[in-house]
């Protein structure tokens with residue numbers, strides 16, 4: 001049996017007609033840039049997340065770069081974030097010459113260790129950039145509390161966090177990821193929980209002034225056509241992507257439920273293996289299993305073994321950002337953020353997507369078991 005780490009093909013085959021029709025409509029109308037499907041998607045995301053404003057852009061990375069620019073994460077100001085994440089969470093700061101100030105992660109959740117933030121705050125600190133990784137949100141109560149006490153802006157990297165909810169077990173008072181900070185960012189990269197058929201991203205906010213600015217920044221800083229108030233960007237979500245994402249959004253609740261069911265299949269089957277640790281969910285929140293990770297001994301050998309058996313697996317992330325060549329100018333060395341470094345050596349992501357079958361999960365888990373019996 002071959003088990004893909006990720007595949008968009010099954011979903012496409014299931015809903016081929018809807019996806020084809022969505023594209024065909026746009027082709028027939030010819031409204032390729034900021035067509036009505038784009039604003040339809042934005043209104044639908046506002047409704048889904050409860051955010052007052054949703055503004056789509058060309059990618060999650062652009063959403064982070066534009067948001068950092070607007071929040072003043074630039075010109076030598078310090079922004080506190082975690083080194084255990086995808087590059088874009090930190091490169092967005094460096095693009096505007098802000099200084100990333102890393103704080104190590106909580107070893108159970110892989111999110112920023114909020115107990116270590118306060119000691120890094122000084123008069124030059126402008127903001128906090130928490131990342132909601134893999135399946136759960138950072139401790140937003142603590143982060144928002146520190147931000148309000150110290151007058152800091154908060155940019156939530158919710159690129160992986162579509163559907164995650166803070167205080168998520170209460171259906172009336174929960175807050176969707178991205179709506180707690182000043183600005184929140186989603187990515188529609190194909191593998192993401194709400195993934196498109198190409199690049200795409202979105203910025204959400206409850207602040208109308210910030211929303212106005214985001215709208216200008218995605219069209220070169222123009223307040224109206226050919227009237228430029230700022231030096232902005234050319235960063236828009238293609239109408240074709242918006243039309244495809246509107247189809248995906250119709251089924252998102254079911255996709256999220258399926259992901260969480262698959263995560264339970266893994267947990268049941270792997271819990272008895274002594275060499276494997278399964279990450280815990282902390283705090284009152286509704287998780288979404290965008291990625292299913294395990295912590296393992298002999299991780300690289302296990303990964304090679306699975307690949308030999310045609311089982312996809314992936315390592316998020318093999319090197320923490322403070323040890324990446326591009327950030328060497330920050331002067332960090334091995335040992336500076338020991339939890340992040342240890343997790344980078346042990347973590348392994350297993351195949352998860354709504355269409356994966358229980359037989360396939362069985363196959364993956366049996367292969368893991370047979371590896372440790374060798």
Ligand SMILES: *Cc1c(COP(=O)(O)O)cnc(C)c1O
Pocket residue numbers: 059060061062085086088089131157159160186187188189199200201
């Ligand atoms: C995917 C991702 C991004 C970047 O999104 P793109 O749409 O690929 O540009 C940023 N941050 C995190 C944590 C991500 O996982």
